[in-house]
Amino acid sequence: MKESFWMKESFWTKLLFSFFAVGGIAFLGFIGFIFTALSGGLIFYTPLVVVLSIVIAIYVVLLIFNVLSRKIRYVVLLSIVGLSLLATAGHEIKEAYISSIATVDDREVNLKQYEPFAENSKVVNLDEPTTFHIDSDPPRLDGATALYPLYSAFVQSAYPVGNYNPYNFQTSQVICSSTPEAYKRLIEGETDIIFVAAPSLAQQKHAKRKGVELKLTPIGREAFVFFVNKRNAVTGLSTAQLKDIYAGKITNWKDVGGPNNRIRAFQRPEDSGSQTMLQKFMGDTPLMTPPQEDIADIMSGIIQQTSSYRNYKNALGYSFLFYASEMNQSGEIALLAIDGVKPDKESIRSGQYPLATEFYAVTAQNNNPNIQPFLDWLQSSQGQELVEKTGYTSLK
The missing domain is CATH 3.40.190.10 (Periplasmic binding protein-like II)
Incomplete structure (x- = not known):
């Protein structure tokens, strides 16, 4: 029975081949790292390239030193390929699902x-x-x-x-x-x-x-409004309940008459008009940390920022009446009554809606x-x- 090529080679020869093989894999991995990072994949695909490069390098070294039997080699190789495809498919399915959910966003x-x-x-x-x-x-x-x-x-x-x-x-x-x-x-x-x-x-x-x-x-004058997914059973909240939600004291819709599901209370970027209005509404009550999203690129790495409202079934968001009901209407959100009063022009004019506010033409010298x-x-x-x-x- 003939020995394989790697079995005949000396330890130092195998070590030399391993060195060049790992170097080549590292170079290709680096190219993949740069490509995925520039393509906006720093959160998922870039780490995947790094992990795959390390795993493949280890696999090749084990092959060179003939540590694995032929059967084990195929099992390991198929496992690497299968897990990579499974992870990629899971990521893409998740991203497609998230992208399919309507947003309420100025952009x-x-x-x-x-x-x-x-x-x-x-x-x-x-x-x-x-x-x-x-x-x-x-x-x-x-x-x-x-x-x-x-x-x-x-x-x-x-x-x-x-x-x-x-x-x-x-x-x-x-x-x-x-x-x-x-x-x-x-x-x-x-x-x-x-x-x-x-x-x-x-x-x-x-x-x-x-x-x-x-x-x-x-x-x-305009109404500062809160809204939920139209399938949410909750049709109104009190100002006290809203403050408790955005302070992190109420975290489940069942506590305000809805389904047993956690509340995903979105916020807007700092200094936006609606975020300023929320802060004024909260007064001295501290705001909880908002839902975040990872924005990643090769220059800045991973940055946490306040995520745009996405109309999950458990979502809660806010804006101004005209923007939410006219400019960004999708038919998928429902405006909440606040303290039993629905936001509309009549309730704003009469002063019954509790979160009505003036807007301004602002000038300087x-x-x-x-x-x-x-x-x-x-x-x-x-x-x-x-x-x-x-x-x-x-x-x-």
Whole structure:
């Protein structure tokens, strides 16, 4: 019976072959590491490549030193391949399931559909000729995603006809960068008026450090709303229950009249308008740590950040009424009554809905002569008509 090639080789020859084999596997593993990391697979595929490289290197060394019998070799090889395919399939199935669940996220809204002066735009118009018009030097506008349809309507009624692409930060006079970025741009003097909720404590401190005084001009009212999956049996919560949920004291839906399922209470990024509103609602009650997601790339590694609301059956989220019910409507979420009152324009106007709030046109020191007349017009009957027609509640 003939000996195999590896059985004839000396120990040192086997060791040399092992060295080159492991080096080659390590090189290929490194290439795989870089490729998967650049492709956004740092959370799953990059660790898988590392583990597979180590396992294959050990397997090859055992082959070289003839430690495994022929039968065991095939069993081990099939096990490596099978487990790798099983892990990959499980990961992809999980990702596909998560991706299939609806989200409520600013990034999901195409603002171009509300662009002023654009063909087939959803932006509303006045029923009569405008009493105010800016012919030159219009103020630069920015703001919250939820309020873009409104200040786009202001632009269409009072600004010169033009191209006001909400995503063109370089040339457009009217953009939408979201609440946190809009406050930064206003404080840095990069825009003139922003349409947002009241500033967070951090935003107020930033303005003070820069020596900027923020002026808040109320232009309408809106409801801060909470929502759940439409299949959730819970249709309303009290303000006390909401505080206990977001403080981490109530953790199961059965404790508030729902199914026996843990509550996944989502939160928004820091300094966003809705997160600031939640913090004001909580008052001195500490907020619990929100659900997190891992964002990974080769430059920053794994970063934990607040995850966007995803409409799991046990999810709880919040936003503002117009955004949740009009801009991001999917028919898959249900707005909760708070303290027995449903959020709508009537309950906001009457003051019955407990979480109604004003939103603002916020300005800083600026020499543009059109700013104050524009703010005055926003509070006039025509400006308030546009507030109502867009879907918000007017001041009067």
